[in-house]
Amino acid sequence: MTPPARVQAAIGILDSIIAAARGNGAPADRILAEWARANRYAGSGDRRAIRDLVYDGIRCCGEVPVSGRAAMLALAKARPELRDLFDGSRHAPAPIESGEPVANIDTAPRWLREELQASGLDREEQDALTGRAPLDLRVNVLKASRDTLVLPVPAEPTAAPDGLRLSGGQRVEEWPQWQAGEIEVQDTGSQLACVAARAEPGMMVVDLCAGAGGKTLALGAAMANEGRIIACDTSRMRLGRLPSRADRAGVTIAESRLLNPLQERDHFHDILGGNPAEADSADPPVAAGDGAVAGRPVSDGALMGRLGTADLVLVDAPCSGTGTWRRNPEARWRVTPAILKEHAALQARLLDLAAELVRPGGQVSYVVCSLLDIEGADQAAAFLERHPQFASAVPQLPLGRARGTGIRLTPAHDQTDGFFIANFRRT
Ligand SMILES: C[S@@+](CC[C@H](N)C(=O)[O-])C[C@H]1O[C@@H](n2cnc3c(N)ncnc32)[C@H](O)[C@@H]1O
Numbered sequence: 001m002t003p004p005a006r007v008q009a010a011i012g013i014l015d016s017i018i019a020a021a022r023g024n025g026a027p028a029d030r031i032l033a034e035w036a037r038a039n040r041y042a043g044s045g046d047r048r049a050i051r052d053l054v055y056d057g058i059r060c061c062g063e064v065p066v067s068g069r070a071a072m073l074a075l076a077k078a079r080p081e082l083r084d085l086f087d088g089s090r091h092a093p094a095p096i097e098s099g100e101p102v103a104n105i106d107t108a109p110r111w112l113r114e115e116l117q118a119s120g121l122d123r124e125e126q127d128a129l130t131g132r133a134p135l136d137l138r139v140n141v142l143k144a145s146r147d148t149l150v151l152p153v154p155a156e157p158t159a160a161p162d163g164l165r166l167s168g169g170q171r172v173e174e175w176p177q178w179q180a181g182e183i184e185v186q187d188t189g190s191q192l193a194c195v196a197a198r199a200e201p202g203m204m205v206v207d208l209c210a211g212a213g214g215k216t217l218a219l220g221a222a223m224a225n226e227g228r229i230i231a232c233d234t235s236r237m238r239l240g241r242l243p244s245r246a247d248r249a250g251v252t253i254a255e256s257r258l259l260n261p262l263q264e265r266d267h268f269h270d271i272l273g274g275n276p277a278e279a280d281s282a283d284p285p286v287a288a289g290d291g292a293v294a295g296r297p298v299s300d301g302a303l304m305g306r307l308g309t310a311d312l313v314l315v316d317a318p319c320s321g322t323g324t325w326r327r328n329p330e331a332r333w334r335v336t337p338a339i340l341k342e343h344a345a346l347q348a349r350l351l352d353l354a355a356e357l358v359r360p361g362g363q364v365s366y367v368v369c370s371l372l373d374i375e376g377a378d379q380a381a382a383f384l385e386r387h388p389q390f391a392s393a394v395p396q397l398p399l400g401r402a403r404g405t406g407i408r409l410t411p412a413h414d415q416t417d418g419f420f421i422a423n424f425r426r427t
Pocket residue numbers: 208209210211212213214215216232233234235238259261316317318319346350
């Protein structure tokens with residue numbers, strides 16, 4: 001493909017990404033992959049160049065742009081050499097006309113920048129949120145050690161005890177070390193969130209929002225495969241990826257529990273009762289978000305006995321993802337004030353559920369990949385106020401700065417994804 005044709009392809013893909021962001025459709029990565037499948041004539045060099053153009057276009061627009069062309073014209077402002085490629089030749093974008101819409105170059109929508117500012121992030125910190133992220137690996141200590149592992153490319157040790165950083169994008173999944181489960185792709189901040197939880201061999205751990213198990217696997221390694229991890233999530237698709245990942249990593253102590261998002265009051269039963277396959281129930285669904293999680297009385301005596309028995313409950317809660325814009329810049333086009341409020345309400349309910357699951361002397365670890373106080377420091381403070389039987393136990397980490405009762409990692413200060421991490425010990 002010619003360079004102008006690549007720009008035109010990027011414009012078309014950006015149009016699809018913009019429509020998906022407006023209609024809560026597929027993520028940018030999937031749209032790019034679908035485009036590549038449908039346009040086999042594009043070689044690997046074309047695909048890489050188009051991908052870079054698309055992501056640079058997304059990065060430079062804080063608000064959802066009116067069109068892919070407006071986004072690409074904004075990028076052309078920052079990179080004037082692109083302007084010459086709007087030459088109207090075959091497969092190229094039409095020549096630029098004076099007065100046509102050009103998206104604003106910015107880091108985030110204005111309301112979100114104000115939220116970030118109010119959360120103590122200055123302009124420099126905000127700008128770093130959409131920079132390019134390195135590729136971090138976690139060496140799986142169940143199978144390898146950072147000191148002796150040999151990789152196909154040079155890698156630098158990171159501040160995380162088992163972390164390595166690669167300089168450029170690599171197809172790590174094709175490496176024998178990845179296929180053998182010796183390494184996992186995991187951001188340093190995410191690795192440190194697991195370190196902060198201080199999981200130990202023999203513990204009974206509930207990973208309440210396990211997703212596809214990124215942190216579950218790190219906890220399993222920290223526990224040397226001794227003890228038990230109950231990995232829960234409401235997403236069948238994400239949780240469904242855990243067993244094969246655990247197999248590859250050699251983690252044998254993780255059990256999956258699918259939770260029904262519409263029946264939060266059943267979560268105790270699903271988690272403690274051991275219903276790994278389904279989250280169905282004869283009860284009529286209740287709306288998510290209508291109050292206390294533990295609405296249904298735990299009548300089963302065996303279950304009653306298991307409330308308050310976990311040594312550690314990790315709440316890696318769903319959030320706005322403001323800390324992961326480097327990897328997922330289009331996420332900032334999807335957050336609205338209403339969505340942010342919904343996240344904050346769900347985070348509080350998940351923390352309340354965690355409080356019921358943990359034993360006296362045990363710990364709730366709270367993690368969000370967000371830098372907004374409403375999801376971080378304020379959420380932690382509100383939890384401690386609602387649950388006086390918990391005390392803050394500030395995580396000891398090699399990176400990060402104190403924020404409220406927790407630690408915050410940011411791309412500008414720590415060169416990690418953005419995280420807020422707090423520990424609450426049940427007294
Ligand atoms: C930040 S992600 C978890 C990432 C995962 N821990 C990891 O390290 O890869 C948050 C997860 O919370 C899940 N979730 C959303 N609502 C939930 C709920 N009510 N109960 C449990 N999990 C929920 C989402 O499906 C999502 O996978």
